[in-house]
Amino acid sequence: MQLEDIKLQNEKETRAGFGDGIYEIAKENKDVVVLTADLAGSFKLGPFIKEFSDRYYEMGIAEANMMGTAAGLTIGGKIPYTTTFANFSTGRVYDQIRQSIAYSGKNVKICASHAGLTLGEDGATHQILEDIGMMKMLPGMTVINPCDYNQTKAATKAIASHNGPVYLRFHRPKWANFTAEDGSDFVIGKAQLMAEGADVSLFACGHLVWYAIEAARALKEKGISAEVINLHTIKPLDEEAVIRSINKTGCAVTCEEHNIWGGLGESVAHVAAQHNPVPIEFIGTKDTFGESGKPVDLLDKYGLTPRFIVAAAEKAVARKKA
Amino acid sequence: MADSKQLEQTATQIRRDIVRMVHGCQSGHPGGSLGCADYFTALYFDVMKRKEGFDMDGIGEDLFFLSNGHISPVFYATLARAGYFDPKELATFRQINSRLQGHPTTHEHLPGIRIASGSLGQGLSVALGAALAKKQNGDDNYVYALCGDGELEEGQNWEAIMAIPNLDVERLIVTVDWNGQQIDGPTKEVMDLGDLPAKFKAFKWQVIVLEQGNDIAAISAALKQAKEQAKPGSPVVILMKTVMGKGVDFMEGHHEWHGIAPNDEQLASALKQLPETSIGDY
Numbered sequence: 001m002q003l004e005d006i007k008l009q010n011e012k013e014t015r016a017g018f019g020d021g022i023y024e025i026a027k028e029n030k031d032v033v034v035l036t037a038d039l040a041g042s043f044k045l046g047p048f049i050k051e052f053s054d055r056y057y058e059m060g061i062a063e064a065n066m067m068g069t070a071a072g073l074t075i076g077g078k079i080p081y082t083t084t085f086a087n088f089s090t091g092r093v094y095d096q097i098r099q100s101i102a103y104s105g106k107n108v109k110i111c112a113s114h115a116g117l118t119l120g121e122d123g124a125t126h127q128i129l130e131d132i133g134m135m136k137m138l139p140g141m142t143v144i145n146p147c148d149y150n151q152t153k154a155a156t157k158a159i160a161s162h163n164g165p166v167y168l169r170f171h172r173p174k175w176a177n178f179t180a181e182d183g184s185d186f187v188i189g190k191a192q193l194m195a196e197g198a199d200v201s202l203f204a205c206g207h208l209v210w211y212a213i214e215a216a217r218a219l220k221e222k223g224i225s226a227e228v229i230n231l232h233t234i235k236p237l238d239e240e241a242v243i244r245s246i247n248k249t250g251c252a253v254t255c256e257e258h259n260i261w262g263g264l265g266e267s268v269a270h271v272a273a274q275h276n277p278v279p280i281e282f283i284g285t286k287d288t289f290g291e292s293g294k295p296v297d298l299l300d301k302y303g304l305t306p307r308f309i310v311a312a313a314e315k316a317v318a319r320k321k322a
Numbered sequence: 323m324a325d326s327k328q329l330e331q332t333a334t335q336i337r338r339d340i341v342r343m344v345h346g347c348q349s350g351h352p353g354g355s356l357g358c359a360d361y362f363t364a365l366y367f368d369v370m371k372r373k374e375g376f377d378m379d380g381i382g383e384d385l386f387f388l389s390n391g392h393i394s395p396v397f398y399a400t401l402a403r404a405g406y407f408d409p410k411e412l413a414t415f416r417q418i419n420s421r422l423q424g425h426p427t428t429h430e431h432l433p434g435i436r437i438a439s440g441s442l443g444q445g446l447s448v449a450l451g452a453a454l455a456k457k458q459n460g461d462d463n464y465v466y467a468l469c470g471d472g473e474l475e476e477g478q479n480w481e482a483i484m485a486i487p488n489l490d491v492e493r494l495i496v497t498v499d500w501n502g503q504q505i506d507g508p509t510k511e512v513m514d515l516g517d518l519p520a521k522f523k524a525f526k527w528q529v530i531v532l533e534q535g536n537d538i539a540a541i542s543a544a545l546k547q548a549k550e551q552a553k554p555g556s557p558v559v560i561l562m563k564t565v566m567g568k569g570v571d572f573m574e575g576h577h578e579w580h581g582i583a584p585n586d587e588q589l590a591s592a593l594k595q596l597p598e599t600s601i602g603d604y
Contacts, residue, residue, distance in 0.1 A: 033458065057454065057489065065447045065481035072387075072451020075436050076379050076459050080451070095441050096478070100448055104428050104438045 003195040003216055003228075012149035012177045014170035014207075015113040019044025021156025022081060022111075026052050029160050031077055035070055037063045037084040042172075043113055045083070063088045067096035071106040079160055080108050086115035086169055087128040094134060101165050102138040109159050110135075114172045115145075116257035117285070117302060118207060118295035127290035133262020135167040136235040143235040144188065145169040145256075145264075147209035148176060151232060154183025162188055169206065171257070173295045176210040189233045191241035197227030200313045201245040204255035205231050205264050208283065208304060212255050215309035226313060234264050242271045251279045251316035255309055257299070260284035279319035281312035324368045329538045332403060333363040335601040337569045338593060339399035339412055342603065345589040347416040350424070353579035354470065355396035357501050357536070357564040361468065362400040364541035371463055376406055376433035381461050385452055387437060389445020389469035389479075390499065391425040392581065398422050401434035402604070409604035443476025445469055446496060450486055453494040464549065465494045472504030475513050480525075487526035490554035495545060497560040500535070503577040518561055528558045535562035569596055 026032045026048055033055040034048060040058070049056050059066040063084055070080035082089065089112035090097070101108045112131065119127045136143045142164060146152040152170045159166045179185055185192055194209065195216055204212040209230045216226035227245055231237065246252055252272070254265035265282040272278055285302050299305050336359045344350040366372070370384040388397050395415065402409040407421075414420035421430040425440025437448045449467035456463060469479065486494060498518070506512045515521070519529045528551055534540035541562065548558040566580070567573025570592040584592055 033454075055458070059485060060481075060488075062481035062485065064443075064478040065450070065485055068444045068447025068478065068482070069451035069454065069485070071437060072448040072453070073455045073458075075385070075448075075452045076381060076455025076461070078455045078458060096444055096447075099438050099441045100444050106437075 001193050001195055003213065003220065006178055006194060006213055009177045009181065011174040013172065013174050014146065014149055014152040015042065015172060016044050017149040017152030018111060018113065018156050018170060019047070021153035023047045023051070025157040025160045026055065029079065031079045032081065032160055033057065033073060033078050034081045034083060035059050035066050037061055037066050037088065039084050043083045043111070063093045064096050067093045068100050070108045071100040071104060074106040074108060081111050082108065083111050083113070085126060086112035086131050087126050090131040090134050091128060098138060102141050105140060106165060107163055109166045109168060111156070111168045113170055115169045116171060116206070117290045117298040117304070118257065119172050120295045120298065121292050123292040124289040129259045129285050129290065130262060131169060132234055132256070132258050132264065136267065140164060141235065142166045142188065142233070143169070144233050145206040146186070146232045147206060147230055148179055150177055150179045150181055150183055151186050154186040155232070157183070158186065158188055171207055175207055178210065186232070189236050189238060191238035192230035192232065194228040194230055197225040197249065199225045199249055200317050201227045201229060201249045201252040202255060202309065202313065203229050203231050203242065203252060203264065203268050205234060206257050208255035208257055211304065211306045212309060214306040215313065218306060218310050219313055224313060224317060231264055231268070234267055237267050237271065239271045242268055243275045246272055246276050246278045251320040253281045253283060253309060253312045253316055255283040257304060258284050259287060261287055279316050281316045283309055283312055326539060329363055329367055331599045331601060332367055333359050333538060334596050335599040336363060336396060336399040336403060337596045338599070338603060339409070340395040341570065341584060341589060341592045341596070343395050343399065343412050343415040344583045346413060348583045349416050350395055350583060351392040351581045352395065352583070353503070353566040353573060353577070354390065354393040354499060354501065356570060356573065357566045357568045358393055358396050358468065358499055359569070360536045360538045361497065361541050361562060362396050364538045364545065365466060366400050366404045368542045369545045370466065372404070378436060380436065381459055382463065384464045384466065385436065387445045387449040387452065387465070387467045388426060388439055389467060390442060390473050391439030394422070394424065394426050397426055403601065406434035407432065412604045442473045443478040446479055446482035449494055449496070450482055450489070450491060453491045454489065456493065457491070462493065466497070467494065468497050468499060471498055471500045471502065471515060472509050472512070474498065474515060483522065483525045483527070486557050487555050492552040492554045492557055495548045495552065495558060495560070497562050499564055500561045501564045501566045503566045503580065505577065505580050507577055522559050526556060528552070528556055530558060530560045532560050532562045535564035536568045571595060
């Protein structure tokens with residue numbers, strides 16, 4: 001894969017990928033059921049509800065009960081997908097997830113939209129930047145943050161046949177859509193090599209995969225060859241892919257719409273520390289809450305846009321030479 | 323109806339098991355366990371439809387969920403005496419490498435357990451989900467759930483209590499262990515639940531107040547009545563008045579016995595009050 005091969009198809013919301021994915025997987029798998037905490041519209045559940053009303057549960061604004069009910073639905077073989085914003089999918093219900101789902105080993109799919117700064121105008125109360133950390137700390141939890149509409153759709157379908165609890169994180173606004181339309185390039189737990197490079201590894205998840213690609217293009221202009229790897233599955237992390245890439249490039253930048261504490265960056269650094277402690281720079285929010293604003297303005301204010309990734313890559317490359 | 327003498331023997335044996343288990347590891351919760359021994363006996367040995375063996379999905383049989391997981395001694399003793407595992411294993415309660423964790427868990431694969439509980443307030447939601455799965459599967463068997471009265475201070479219960487009638491789940495029979503005690507003292511003093519029957523009624527439930535919550539026949543009758551009365555949109559809760567520590571005089575009605583173990587002397591005194599049965603100790 002080369003940078004030139006990556007083509008922008010259109011701009012779509014990742015949450016719409018969930019809505020379309022859940023409709024398709026429900027057709028294929030009769031055990032799939034969906035619960036929502038008063039957010040059917042936000043999750044684009046219209047087509048699913050229309051065709052599968054008998055497999056749809058409106059739980060009201062009561063997320064704790066939704067999580068417990070989902071755990072119970074697995075007893076009898078159902079595959080429940082819970083739907084609410086990322087903040088209410090994690091922090092609000094951490095103990096319910098911990099005891100009734102993770103510790104109990106229940107096959108619940110926690111589907112979380114509106115994660116991160118790009119939720120936008122609603123502000124910090126809703127912009128969770130700690131959810132990857134909370135979820136990856138739970139033993140047995142799989143954590144996935146797909147990068148675009150196509151991949152969110154593919155992941156929504158794929159997790160139905162993955163046995164065990166999953167945290168599927170996606171977002172609110174329209175965003176670059178560029179992965180395979182049929183989702184054939186997505187495998188749970190398998191890093192996706194977006195573009196090969198020699199000088200620095202850019203590891204990204206979620207919305208920031210596109211920004212990493214844009215940064216790689218800018219770096220190319222500056223004579224730096226960046227390898228872009230989509231680590232959509234933060235847990236279990238594709239450690240081999242990380243090691244292979246840093247062994248080749250000798251330095252890295254991690255990119256995520258999440259606090260640098262507890263996120264993808266820490267997971268990558270852990271692997272590097274054990275196998276090849278190369279210089280690493282971290283793109284993410286720096287231990288802060290967000291605020292109201294337009295999504296892209298916020299990403300820039302908090303240092304997550306391509307220009308910051310470019311600067312971080314240059315710094316990592318310089319540290320390698322020092 | 324199972325033989326009433328046999329049921330009494332079973333309840334006594336479960337009580338002996340409880341005090342011996344808690345004494346054995348010098349930890350655990352004897353008060354609520356003893357208070358609910360008659361409910362567990364009625365449920366598992368008279369009311370519930372159970373298949374041989376254990377599988378997680380439990381299709382084609384009744385299911386039970388314990389929300390107040392700290393009364394694990396009575397749950398484990400009941401499961402062992404009902405044949406889910408060898409009663410000898412009760413001796414491992416709360417010890418390292420045991421399947422009988424302090425609070426019930428599926429993590430160690432103990433037959434009979436379908437969910438972890440201990441962090442309070444979560445069991446009714448899980449029972450609701452299991453009842454919905456039964457409906458999806460066309461399985462017309464029942465789901466039973468037990469929670470504590472003090473536990474009703476947890477808000478998640480009221481989310482579930484609101485949702486159950488709204489989701490038209492009727493084959494879910496909830497029982498509240500209404501012993502009026504919690505760790506810090508009488509429930510009335512710690513956090514008064516007020517008019518509990520009226521609260522459930524306001525949430526669209528039918529209420530059976532069971533005054534004889536330590537009478538096996540009365541408990542069986544209440545559970546069977548609940549099955550008959552429950553309708554979609556109008557589920558039934560049994561508010562079961564029990565005596566914490568029932569069967570051991572110095573524990574009866576004392577919240578101090580919520581979570582402490584008897585010493586050697588107290589154990590001897592307790593076992594004297596709970597005569598040996600034909601079933602035999604583990």
